[in-house]
Amino acid sequence: MVIELGAGTGSVTNALVSRGIAASDILVLERSPDFCRILHDKSQGMSIVQGDAASLCSFIPQDIPVRAVVSSLPLMNFSLPLRERILTQIRRALGEYGCVIQFTYALFSRSPYVNVGFQRDMCRIITFNVPPAKVERFHC
Numbered sequence: 001m002v003i004e005l006g007a008g009t010g011s012v013t014n015a016l017v018s019r020g021i022a023a024s025d026i027l028v029l030e031r032s033p034d035f036c037r038i039l040h041d042k043s044q045g046m047s048i049v050q051g052d053a054a055s056l057c058s059f060i061p062q063d064i065p066v067r068a069v070v071s072s073l074p075l076m077n078f079s080l081p082l083r084e085r086i087l088t089q090i091r092r093a094l095g096e097y098g099c100v101i102q103f104t105y106a107l108f109s110r111s112p113y114v115n116v117g118f119q120r121d122m123c124r125i126i127t128f129n130v131p132p133a134k135v136e137r138f139h140c
């Protein structure tokens with residue numbers, strides 16, 4: 001299963017499906033009810049759950065391994081306790097394996113993932129995005 005956190009209007013969700021991830025293997029977790037309605041309207045068969053990433057593990061069906069978490073959450077805008085809670089939940093959801101991919105506009109901030117034991121294995125600055133964005137991948 002692949003989990004997307006903070007799917008907004010679904011542009012990353014669409015990219016996951018177009019890159020070949022089966023919609024039935026995707027669980028989308030989005031806090032905003034309005035965005036969830038938009039995601040439901042465009043749903044291609046993935047599970048769309050309205051909820052808080054700080055409670056991520058409570059939304060994951062038991063016995064289904066999580067291969068990857070893809071996040072557009074604005075982590076650097078969150079309070080430190082909330083950010084740590086979300087990172088701990090991501091870490092627990094992935095277990096010993098899997099990876100997390102984070103999109104951010106905070107180009108120059110040190111990623112908080114390394115503070116909870118993740119190791120970064122990819123970093124790209126997307127200059128043609130407006131505003132420029134950074135994509136990083138971490139593994140457990």
Ligand SMILES: C[S@@+](CC[C@H](N)C(=O)[O-])C[C@H]1O[C@@H](n2cnc3c(N)ncnc32)[C@H](O)[C@@H]1O
Nearest residue numbers: 006007008009010011012030031032052053072
């Ligand atoms: C930068 S936007 C994502 C944009 C998205 N990739 C798109 O294509 O529209 C961040 C999203 O995270 C959601 N969000 C913020 N805090 C959240 C939380 N604690 N749990 C789940 N979703 C959250 C917001 O509602 C928003 O949709």
